[in-house]
Amino acid sequence: MTGGRTLLGQGAAARQRAGGAAIAADGLVKIYKGGVRALDGFGFTVAAGSIFALLGPNGAGKSTTVKILTTLSRPTAGDAFIAGFDVLREPGEVRRMIGVVGQRSGVDGAATAVENLRLQGRVHGLGAKRTSVRTAELLERFRLTDAANRPARTYSGGMRRKLDIAIGLVHRPRVLFLDEPTTGLDPEARADLWREIQALSEQDALTVLLTTHYLEEADRLADRLALIDRGRLVVEGAPEELKAGLQGDTVQIELGTESLPELLPAELEQLDAVRTFTAAGDRFRAQVEHGATALPAILSVLEGYRVPVVSATVSRPSLDDVYLQYVGHVYDRSGLDEGEAR
Ligand SMILES: Nc1ncnc2c1ncn2[C@@H]1O[C@H](COP(=O)(O)OP(=O)(O)O)[C@@H](O)[C@H]1O
Ligand SMILES: [Mg+2]
Incomplete structure (x- = not known):
């Protein structure tokens, strides 16, 4: 917390509840005009310096949560704090603490990377000298120096995304929000961005909240994640902890x-040997006590019914299994946005 602040009035108790968390949200409800209940009592906390993923299918309420936490939208009910500042009562302080990279790119394609970054420096009132130092630093950091004076519309999807993040970091925020940072990127650009995000957390001690509908992305990047479905928290925890909670094999x-x-x-x-299983299309998936004993038993039943088997694998539970366990159906990868051939 910044020095000299006095905790007074209504905000004080809630601020205290937020503890030392970088992000704390509690009981968030958002009902849009027209009656869509996008959030239905959602909450979670994020420790400073960690990477936290909001994981859920399209329409789950991820972007709505980010908009509320970044002061772009007001909740119908509930409260939220960024580094102890109330998003509703202290939006100015909150905005100084955060960098926001929206689901849609904020890059001006007609402008160069340098121009985009300078504009952002002016928006934050950094002054010419500091803006120019910070611009050079960020271009270097994201390896955009060579492309710095080309219009951003000539960039690849991955470069544009990195410029988006650089723009979000111009004023040195403590908390960075990334709404679906890798959606639509090819696997190589995605892996590259994963490394960048990890480095932001490790080297710069930034707190990162990212939203994603990729189970593997949350698994790879997040120290902790909240699974959100239809505006509600389904389960929260470290990916390893959630997977370990499902005993046995898949x-x-x-x-x-x-x-x-x-x-x-x-x-x-x-x-x-079989605890639960699902069959969808030509895929069969089962939670079992011991893979080594369950697999032969399952195969022998399939063989008895003359069901042809193309391949079979035994593995430790993945986040797919966590999702299945808590939500009750297989994670739907079919409704994902365009640009995602899988
Ligand atoms: N401005 C809006 N007006 C009305 N409904 C909205 C608005 N924005 C989002 N929604 C609805 O709220 C729900 C959650 O949306 P969103 O937060 O964008 O989900 P996600 O980011 O997880 O895909 C969806 O049903 C969506 O259609
Ligand atoms: Mg979204």
Whole structure:
């Protein structure tokens, strides 16, 4: 907390509840005009210096949460704090603490990287000298120096994204919000951005809140994550902790058919080794006690019904299994936005 602030009035108790968290949100409700309940009592806290992922399918309420936390939208109910500052009562202080990279790019394509960064420096009132030093620093940092004087519209998707992040960092915020930073990027650009985000947290001690609908992205990057579905918190924890909470193994089988015999599910349910399973299309997925004993038993049932098997793997549970366990259905990868051939 900055020195000399006195905690007075209504905000004080809530501020104290927020503790030393970089981000604290509690009981957030957002009902949009027209009646859509985008958030329905959502809350979580993020420790300073960590990477936190809001993970959920499209329409879950991720962007709405980011807009509220970054003072761009007011919640219908609930409260939120950034580094102890109340987003509703102290929006100016909050804005000084945060950098925001929205789901849609804020880069001016007609302007160069240098021009984009300078403009942002002016917006934050940095002054010409500091802006120019900071611009050079950020261009170097994101390896954009060579492209610095080209219009941003000539950049690749990954370069544009990095410029977006650089713009969000001009005023040296303590908390960075990244709304779907890698959506639409190819795998190489995505891996590159993952490294950059990790470095921001490790080297610059930034607190990063990112939203994503990629399970693997949250798994890779996040110290902790909150799974959000229909505006509600489903589960919160470290990816490792969530996966470890699911004991046993996961068996995945690729079938040579999309239609399973009617009696097959009942028979699989009878197997002691199988806890839960789902079949969707030509994919079969089961939570089992021990992969090594369950797999032969499952295969033998499939063989009994003459269901062709293309491949079978045993692995430790993934976030897919965590999602399945808590939400009750398979994570839907089909409704993802354009530019995501999988
Ligand atoms: N400005 C808005 N007006 C009305 N409904 C909205 C608005 N923005 C988002 N929504 C709705 O709120 C829900 C959550 O949206 P959003 O927060 O964008 O989800 P996500 O970012 O997880 O995809 C969706 O049903 C969406 O259609
Ligand atoms: Mg969104």
